Amino acid sequence: MAKSVRKKPAAQSRTDSVPLVELRDMSIAFGGIKAVDHATVDLYPGEVMGLLGHNGAGKSTLIKILSGAYKRDTGRIFINGEEVHIANPRDAKAHGIETIYQTLALADNVDAAANLYLGRELLTSWGTLDDAAMEAEARKVMGRLNPNFQRFKDPVKSLSGGQRQSVAIARAILFNARILIMDEPTAALGPQETAQVGELIRQLKADGIGIFLIEHDIHNVFDLCDRICVMKNGQVVGSASLKDVTKDEVLGMIIAGKCPEGAIAGPGAANI
């Protein structure tokens, strides 16, 4: 796709530019459980924002609100400073938000090309599916991500975990997203593929895309992220630029909810 056409962003200074995305005061409850409790997060163009926290801290739920999979109870979403309404995944995609879900969310019974273009199929001038063109594009984008991938005719059910992961990633980057949400993109990958994903993230960042990255491996976090936001029990413990905190301090935020000096404390910070 027209990747090269995308404009390079001007150098950013965090204080005076408008955030690409701002999630303000988001809440969602399932039954009596507050999965996300008045969380506020922002993301700037060309930045990787790491969302950290225990399992069940509310990270996945928070980003599923942004991607339109869940309906929030309270909160407002701003993109480039303008409030937007996201009620379903179609709305999110219309705003250039693409998501790689932890569960990958692939239709197992159709092939890779059909999954890449699911919901946005290429059509011929007759209005029918242009499978050949879709497969050709799929071969291009998969060639970049996973050069060894050849099984374009097989349903994705029969692919390996890593291959499925690359299909899910390819789907997200195929449509020139402005905002990318990656929920544990390297969970099913081997070391070499993980390195490829890291390289890809750097490349996308250079293209000015904002990325929310949910990641458990603290080394990957320090390797890939610019800033982090830590959540605990649905609340934001704090957010920080990775220049200002150490690995131990970040682990303290995740485990104890202790907000260090270099970070901006949120409502979930423990009072110590």
Next chain:
Amino acid sequence: MKDSTNSDNAGGGMKHLAAKESAVTRFMRATEIDARLLGMIGALVLIWIGFHVYGEVVNGFGAFLTPRNLWNLSVQTASIGIMATGMVFVIVTRHIDLSVGSMLGFCAMVMAITQVWVLPQWLGLGHPMIWIIAVIVGIITGALIGSLHGWLIAYRGIPAFIVTLGGLLAWRGMAFLLARGETISPVDATFALLGGGPFGAIGAFWSWVIGLAACLGVIAIILTGRSQRRRFRFPLRPVWAEWLLGGVGCGLILGFVALVNSYPWPRGIVQQFAKAEGIEIPEGGLFISHGFAIPVLIMIVVGILMTFLANRTRFGRYVFAIGGNPEAAELAGINTRWVTLKIFALLGALCGLSAAVASARLNSATNALGTLDELYVIAAAVIGGTSLSGGIGTIYGAILGALVMQSLQTGMVLIGFDAAVQQVVVGCVLVIAVWLDTVYRKRAQ
């Protein structure tokens, strides 16, 4: 369907790639023929030959493999076959529709009332527009009922099983209420042609025309497929495989034409016809071929259109994606509810069309028309390889499934089995067919 072919290749082809391939594997891969399709055709041939030989041996007369029986078989398959194509989409998306038989009965009553009670008053009896309006009314009625079911299922979250179980009862009752249980007969004369019979068939000449056109179509599909693959530099099928597929396809089509043309009109009808037209009947009788029956042509056209819808359009792609993973389809931005509603509306419309065929065949409409059809339709789709767990199914499979069901029934009638025995056999075949399919699929993975 593409999917199952692929999994065969994955299971069979890939593994053997390094080792020496057996001739069969190589053949299957070169021709890209679905093993399941071959299996179904094999089963069908077995059933046909079995009944014929049984009749030959036990009753002294094999009645099955005669032009007359096979022609009638094709006509009897039409009504169930048409609905089964729509049922495939419903089952692929993990739903079920138990109300098709009742919808058929209701639509048939609506059509009969339209063409017998209402339209003659406005247009005069026998007006050429009557049958067209009646069919359109029937199809729209079916589509509306289907939309209502689809809306309750998709937007109100009621399970399809319950909605259509309610529909099964409600529409049967409504069919009774429409005409207080009366049988409406006869239907419009032109309308009756939709049901087949000597006059509802297109004759030898047009059958050959259609057969040759279909052969050209097969060749065109092979050629365009080849040029498409070449354009994108995808691997091509070997030339001999293309010739083989084209040859077998054309051979089957022309064989079918020859078969339907070798079934002559009954002597009584020929005499009537000759008298009306003022033709002298020569010595040894006049041989007038039936040719393709109109309901069979309708079923074939529906099958082609539905296959096109399934494989070549967005709608079809979404149907299979939803069946494979409903959550993923929703997250990919597909309006799954709207697609679900459309699937049920489509099946409803097909029930309307099928009702036209069924009531035209009987030349009457009763409120009991189509009773138990839902079970035959579901059985046809399932025997045809549609998976109840969703995501897998083919249109041609459903039509073949309908043919298998009808072959069993016809065959047992011909060799003189009781109705009770017939039920037992059909029930057992359904269960065994699904069991075999499950075993096959496990091994293919």
